[in-house]
Amino acid sequence: MGYKITKKENLSAIDFFMEVEAPHVAKSWKPGQFVVLIVDEKGERVPMSVYYAEDGKIGMFIRRHGVTTFKLWYEKNVGDKILSVAGPLGKPIEVKHYGNVVFAADAVCAQAECYATLKAMKEAGNYTIAIHSFENRDNVYPERFLAKSVADEFYITTEDGSVGRKGHYLDVVKELIEQDKVDIVFAGGKLGSLKKLAELTGSYGIPTIVTVRQIMVDGTGMCGSCRILYDGEVKFVCRDGPMFDAHKVDWDDVIKRDARFVEQQNLARERYIAKLREKGVI
Amino acid sequence: MTRKKPKIIKERVPTPEVPVEERVKSFVEVNLGYDFASAVKEAERCIQCPPEYASCIKGCPVHINIPGFIGKLIEHRDDPKKAVKEALKVIWSDNTLPGVTGRVCPQEEQCEAPCVMGKVGDPINIGKLERFVADYARTHGIEEELLREFVSNGNDIKGKVAVVGSGPAGLTCAGELAKMGYKVTIFEALHKPGGVLVYGIPEFRLPKEILNKEIAKLRELGVEIKLDHIVGKTITLEELLEEYDAVFIGTGAGTPKLLNIPGILLDRIYSANEFLTRVNLMKAYEFPEYDTPITVGKKTIVIGAGNTAMDAARSALRLGSEVTIAYRRGREDMTARIEEIQHAEEEGVKFEFFLSPVEFIGDENGKIKAVKFEKMKPLEERDAKGKRKIVGTGEYVTLEADTVIIAIGLEPNKIISEEASSLKTNPDGTLVVDKNLMTSIPGVFAGGDAIRGEATVILAMGDGKKAAKSIDEYIRKKHLSA
Numbered sequence: 171m172g173y174k175i176t177k178k179e180n181l182s183a184i185d186f187f188m189e190v191e192a193p194h195v196a197k198s199w200k201p202g203q204f205v206v207l208i209v210d211e212k213g214e215r216v217p218m219s220v221y222y223a224e225d226g227k228i229g230m231f232i233r234r235h236g237v238t239t240f241k242l243w244y245e246k247n248v249g250d251k252i253l254s255v256a257g258p259l260g261k262p263i264e265v266k267h268y269g270n271v272v273f274a275a276d277a278v279c280a281q282a283e284c285y286a287t288l289k290a291m292k293e294a295g296n297y298t299i300a301i302h303s304f305e306n307r308d309n310v311y312p313e314r315f316l317a318k319s320v321a322d323e324f325y326i327t328t329e330d331g332s333v334g335r336k337g338h339y340l341d342v343v344k345e346l347i348e349q350d351k352v353d354i355v356f357a358g359g360k361l362g363s364l365k366k367l368a369e370l371t372g373s374y375g376i377p378t379i380v381t382v383r384q385i386m387v388d389g390t391g392m393c394g395s396c397r398i399l400y401d402g403e404v405k406f407v408c409r410d411g412p413m414f415d416a417h418k419v420d421w422d423d424v425i426k427r428d429a430r431f432v433e434q435q436n437l438a439r440e441r442y443i444a445k446l447r448e449k450g451v452i
Numbered sequence: 453m454t455r456k457k458p459k460i461i462k463e464r465v466p467t468p469e470v471p472v473e474e475r476v477k478s479f480v481e482v483n484l485g486y487d488f489a490s491a492v493k494e495a496e497r498c499i500q501c502p503p504e505y506a507s508c509i510k511g512c513p514v515h516i517n518i519p520g521f522i523g524k525l526i527e528h529r530d531d532p533k534k535a536v537k538e539a540l541k542v543i544w545s546d547n548t549l550p551g552v553t554g555r556v557c558p559q560e561e562q563c564e565a566p567c568v569m570g571k572v573g574d575p576i577n578i579g580k581l582e583r584f585v586a587d588y589a590r591t592h593g594i595e596e597e598l599l600r601e602f603v604s605n606g607n608d609i610k611g612k613v614a615v616v617g618s619g620p621a622g623l624t625c626a627g628e629l630a631k632m633g634y635k636v637t638i639f640e641a642l643h644k645p646g647g648v649l650v651y652g653i654p655e656f657r658l659p660k661e662i663l664n665k666e667i668a669k670l671r672e673l674g675v676e677i678k679l680d681h682i683v684g685k686t687i688t689l690e691e692l693l694e695e696y697d698a699v700f701i702g703t704g705a706g707t708p709k710l711l712n713i714p715g716i717l718l719d720r721i722y723s724a725n726e727f728l729t730r731v732n733l734m735k736a737y738e739f740p741e742y743d744t745p746i747t748v749g750k751k752t753i754v755i756g757a758g759n760t761a762m763d764a765a766r767s768a769l770r771l772g773s774e775v776t777i778a779y780r781r782g783r784e785d786m787t788a789r790i791e792e793i794q795h796a797e798e799e800g801v802k803f804e805f806f807l808s809p810v811e812f813i814g815d816e817n818g819k820i821k822a823v824k825f826e827k828m829k830p831l832e833e834r835d836a837k838g839k840r841k842i843v844g845t846g847e848y849v850t851l852e853a854d855t856v857i858i859a860i861g862l863e864p865n866k867i868i869s870e871e872a873s874s875l876k877t878n879p880d881g882t883l884v885v886d887k888n889l890m891t892s893i894p895g896v897f898a899g900g901d902a903i904r905g906e907a908t909v910i911l912a913m914g915d916g917k918k919a920a921k922s923i924d925e926y927i928r929k930k931h932l933s934a
């Protein structure tokens with residue numbers, strides 16, 4: 171049992187790339203859908219976006235966040251197995267001709283989705299614009315992992331201007347809208363940025379579809395852990411999303427619910443780091 | 453040999469239980485069951501009504517020959533192995549998971565309710581006897597022995613069947629078909645098979661060891677289990693029909709109903725499914741040794757009064773919280789098994805009746821801090837299920853709580869029916885089936901909670917068994933006409 175790791179590569183100071191054999195997922199995955207993986211017997215079920223799915227394998231970008239992702243980075247190497255990969259989950263994005271399509275990303279999950287989404291959008295005849303935002307030079311990925319090859323226009327921003335433009339995708343999106351170059355925006359990443367994006371594009375009336383991250387357990391609509399208020403109704407992100415119209419999401423609640431287990435996560439992370447130190451790994 | 457005319461013994465032979473102080477600190481099984489001697493003693497209380505008349509048989513949804521299996525215990529009382537083997541044979545012809553049903557069936561409403569002994573004293577403890585047979589057989593190698601005798605030598609495979617979902621319905625259907633000589637593949641969305649038996653019902657009520665053994669048995673019968681496969685996403689129903697001769701859908705009723713009242717997004721409000729899945733399936737009670745977290749405060753309110761509510765309440769108690777069950781109806785309307793209600797009470801769970809939640813009140817950090825309830829009152833009039841109707845009184849109370857678990861019911865998960873649009877559903881989301889349990893798509897059968905809504909383990913198993921028969925007939929016909 172288990173799913174073999176076929177590639178692993180560092181992307182930046184905080185993120186890495188991993189490819190896993192999961193033919194059942196790769197066969198039917200479509201952009202917008204995600205997987206739920208479990209590292210080992212004691213592991214948590216965690217959702218991950220998919221960067222690509224081909225030849226029976228799926229690629230993922232993973233941030234070294236806490237115990238699960240630390241285990242993936244420090245304990246699992248090419249040839250090793252992870253316990254479970256379930257999916258694809260969630261609804262695919264509607265791929266069709268929209269005109270000018272922007273994908274804006276400022277965190278790991280969205281960096282993966284940017285490539286996958288724009289590739290499909292370009293094949294559907296859209297003009298594609300990719301915006302990858304990073305905090306600083308250390309966090310920027312090598313260009314071959316970004317959406318350059320599928321983007322008609324391509325931007326990198328850093329907060330300190332050390333690579334690409336100084337600023338954030340929000341600045342670029344605003345400029346592009348003012349140049350009348352945007353028919354629809356797709357985005358994902360930090361929830362705080364998505365809230366601001368929703369305000370920005372809302373004021374211009376630009377359709378905006380974003381990935382809403384929520385804490386999940388099963389990922390199949392069985393537990394309600396991932397519930398949000400959407401247009402006044404309770405929706406389950408894993409089943410009804412994960413992509414939603416950003417203008418209908420109650421962002422303050424989404425942000426609060428993302429912090430539900432912060433104390434436990436920190437505790438587990440500290441405990442894990444202490445173990446790594448003990449073993450001399452770090 | 454003629455048996456002495458049985459002496460009427462009014463009282464049940466008791467089964468030992470782990471003392472309250474000990475069990476509230478752990479997830480060990482509460483009831484310890486009978487040993488052989490006490491099982492025989494309880495069996496001897498049964499007056500062995502003739503099977504044609506035995507009212508207990510009529511009360512069991514799958515009509516197990518109850519006096520038959522009890523009789524074997526009495527008959528071979530000097531040879532425990534033989535007694536159990538013979539008894540298990542009788543049970544197995546109607547029920548392949550007695551270790552589960554003996555523990556979780558609402559016996560007081562089913563087999564034990566009409567038992568004639570109940571008219572003069574306690575009804576026979578049929579559930580515990582059934583459990584005893586299963587447990588003894590499992591731990592003494594009897595099950596394996598019998599299994600080998602049951603299996604048809606599998607050289608001539610009669611066809612291929614896909615089973616969707618590995619709850620009691622799916623497991624039973626798969627087992628029955630495998631015994632008939634079909635090649636069966638189970639597709640399960642989660643990373644462990646068992647459905648509610650693995651993610652819902654806690655260890656202290658149904659040790660996972662029992663389920664693991666059942667699954668191992670199925671694998672021995674040649675059943676393949678594909679975990680992490682969500683039918684409708686990973687693979688479609690149509691694709692299954694291309695590869696298999698027939699499909700059985702046993703996807704259960706796994707989607708929690710949540711209260712549509714203000715504050716539902718507050719932290720530490722869990723659906724019972726989220727709570728129980730974190731605790732049981734993911735072992736959050738061993739966090740941080742296990743990676744999945746759960747947070748439970750000092751005061752938990754559980755809303756609802758079914759088995760799910762009792763399981764959630766008793767789990768929260770074991771995680772160190774004070775627990776109150778708040779129910780909008782009265783004590784006699786609670787739907788949980790009596791044994792679970794008794795255990796909950798013994799362990800210190802408090803009950804509040806005639807309270808219907810209207811609002812969840814949060815603190816400045818977005819955590820639940822209290823629940824506002826409307827007081828309800830019962831009317832004389834009864835609803836379709838025979839329960840007294842209730843109405844609001846316009847009076848409110850607010851109870852403090854730093855954790856809330858909502859256990860007000862479940863509905864079918866729509867993943868399959870959304871994807872396969874020709875699969876007809878009822879307004880409540882359950883699948884439409886005919887008398888042979890075939891859905892609106894030829895060759896696709898369904899059973900268990902997926903067609904009934906929230907029901908019971910034994911009904912799900914009954915459906916699995918019935919569907920296996922229908923599938924066998926369907927495939928035979930198909931091959932004949934081909």
Ligand SMILES: Cc1cc2nc3c(=O)[nH]c(=O)nc-3n(C[C@H](O)[C@H](O)[C@H](O)COP(=O)(O)OP(=O)(O)OC[C@H]3O[C@@H](n4cnc5c(N)ncnc54)[C@H](O)[C@@H]3O)c2cc1C
Binds near residue numbers: 235383429
């Ligand atoms: C639809 C979706 C797609 C995602 N895609 C990616 C991705 O491509 N790459 C990536 O690195 N991360 C992605 N995530 C987040 C990913 O699930 C978390 O990185 C992971 O759970 C972290 O676990 P941890 O133990 O390493 O860290 P923790 O210390 O446990 O948590 C760190 C962060 O991850 C979030 N998180 C923790 N557990 C869960 C959980 N069970 N479900 C959801 N979020 C959780 C927490 O809110 C916290 O912000 C995605 C989340 C969702 C919902």
Ligand SMILES: Cc1cc2nc3c(=O)[nH]c(=O)nc-3n(C[C@H](O)[C@H](O)[C@H](O)COP(=O)(O)OP(=O)(O)OC[C@H]3O[C@@H](n4cnc5c(N)ncnc54)[C@H](O)[C@@H]3O)c2cc1C
Binds near residue numbers: 558645760900901902
């Ligand atoms: C907490 C709790 C306590 C209970 N206690 C009792 C009790 O004491 N006694 C009793 O008789 N009954 C009890 N019940 C009810 C009983 O468990 C159910 O009636 C029974 O499990 C239904 O069986 P099933 O096989 O139909 O479905 P389930 O047990 O729900 O199993 C369905 C399975 O299908 C899988 N699945 C769903 N969708 C898909 C898909 N698209 N693709 C692949 N797999 C899928 C699910 O992951 C799950 O494993 C309880 C229920 C709960 C929730």
Ligand code: SF4
Binds near residue numbers: 511512515554578
């Ligand atoms: S299956 Fe359930 S109802 Fe039937 S005899 Fe066994 S315990 Fe009683």
Ligand code: SF4
Binds near residue numbers: 576578
């Ligand atoms: S009704 Fe009661 S006494 Fe009669 S056979 Fe059934 S269990 Fe025995």
Ligand code: FES
Binds near residue numbers: 385389390
């Ligand atoms: S993660 Fe359980 S319902 Fe979405």
